[in-house]
Amino acid sequence: MAFDTELYRAVERELEAIRKENESDLARRRMAVFTKVPKIEGLDDEIKSLGLKLYKIALDGGDVQDKITKLRASQKALLQEREALLLENGFAPDELSIRYRCAKCKDTGTVGTANCDCYKKKLILKAYEESNLSGMLEDQSFATFDLSVYPDEVGEYGMSPRENMEVLLGRAKTYASEFEKQKKSLLFWGDPGLGKTFLSTCIAKALLKNGYSVIYETAYSTFTMLEDLKFNKSDNAEKLRFKVDKLYQCDFLILDDLGSEFATQYTTSALFDIVNSRLISGKKTLINTNLSIDELMHKYTERVASRIIGHYTMYEFFGDDIRLKKSDVSGS
Numbered sequence: 535m536a537f538d539t540e541l542y543r544a545v546e547r548e549l550e551a552i553r554k555e556n557e558s559d560l561a562r563r564r565m566a567v568f569t570k571v572p573k574i575e576g577l578d579d580e581i582k583s584l585g586l587k588l589y590k591i592a593l594d595g596g597d598v599q600d601k602i603t604k605l606r607a608s609q610k611a612l613l614q615e616r617e618a619l620l621l622e623n624g625f626a627p628d629e630l631s632i633r634y635r636c637a638k639c640k641d642t643g644t645v646g647t648a649n650c651d652c653y654k655k656k657l658i659l660k661a662y663e664e665s666n667l668s669g670m671l672e673d674q675s676f677a678t679f680d681l682s683v684y685p686d687e688v689g690e691y692g693m694s695p696r697e698n699m700e701v702l703l704g705r706a707k708t709y710a711s712e713f714e715k716q717k718k719s720l721l722f723w724g725d726p727g728l729g730k731t732f733l734s735t736c737i738a739k740a741l742l743k744n745g746y747s748v749i750y751e752t753a754y755s756t757f758t759m760l761e762d763l764k765f766n767k768s769d770n771a772e773k774l775r776f777k778v779d780k781l782y783q784c785d786f787l788i789l790d791d792l793g794s795e796f797a798t799q800y801t802t803s804a805l806f807d808i809v810n811s812r813l814i815s816g817k818k819t820l821i822n823t824n825l826s827i828d829e830l831m832h833k834y835t836e837r838v839a840s841r842i843i844g845h846y847t848m849y850e851f852f853g854d855d856i857r858l859k860k861s862d863v864s865g866s
Contacts, residue, residue, distance in 0.1 A: 538747050541664065545656045549643050552635060560632050567630060571623050577616045578630065584609040658743060664780075665748045667738055667788075674735040676707055683856045684729075695853030699729065702849050706733050710740035713786075719812075719819040721842060723826065724851030730822040734788050737820065746785040753792040756781065756808070757801045782811050785818070792823040797833050806838045813845050821846070 568575040588605050591598045617627050634640045639650035662668040681703065684696035691698065709716055722730040738748045751759075759778055761767070768774040781787060789808070795801060812819050823830065827848070831839035842848075 727855030728851035793825040
């Protein structure tokens with residue numbers, strides 16, 4: 535799965551900026567060296583002159599091996615003299631060379647015909663930033679999901695909250711690892727503080743690492759953006775249009791905290807449009823809500839609820855607010 539074209543462009547722009555900064559850094563260091571030790575500048579000019587002579591001789595062709603050998607010996611001697619002077623005057627041996635942030639690709643982003651590891655990391659970081667999840671992704675992943683904070687007492691559901699979360703965690707991992715095969719979107723519902731957003735973030739992180747585009751937005755901010763664009767309330771309509779388009783175009787949209795916003799005829803219409811448009815285009819969505827299925831139907835009409843019920847896999851979260859448990863532990 536490829537990242538969005540804009541992410542590649544952003545990385546290319548970043549690499550170009552790095553290369554320019556490398557050149558500026560070298561120019562500053564050269565000026566400092568030559569100001570302190572003028573003799574080094576003369577040696578540097580001689581080294582460059584020999585390099586040009588070597589290039590010209592190689593172009594002329596013929597039996598030039600002896601000339602090349604002598605010139606290279608002279609160049610090597612000058613390089614050694616220059617390095618000795620640098621060290622004597624407190625400079626590093628590479629003071630007059632470009633210092634690359636990635637020695638492997640020399641800040642080009644490619645090694646041979648393949649993308650360098652640094653390029654891939656930059657792509658993922660850009661994807662994190664665009665997703666609106668960069669802060670949460672620092673410490674939220676399947677590897678850090680802690681089942682021990684969920685009670686293991688069996689209650690009215692016939693299983694403990696911990697057993698339920700163990701099942702949900704396994705299904706979330708499968709959903710992320712087999713994303714292309716998934717036909718349905720997801721609905722996480724249950725009381726606040728049970729890990730719905732955390733588990734959503736775990737799925738998002740796994741997808742981002744595999745090159746899928748993910749956008750996270752709260753229901754409130756989503757409806758606000760849509761309303762601002764529709765009624766021309768934004769000073770930067772082009773930027774807002776770009777963000778709204780991403781809601782419809784990204785591979786995976788996380789719509790968090792649905793139901794916390796003030797419901798109006800407009801928000802109901804906007805929700806249907808997002809849900810329906812993404813279903814038609816085959817894009818998958820994850821909706822988090824504190825509302826039950828009946829409450830969703832009552833708040834957003836049967837028309838909206840039927841689209842969700844028919845095309846989403848629904849998972850219920852139950853138990854006590856784990857955030858309270860975590861705060862009790864940290865405060866004890």
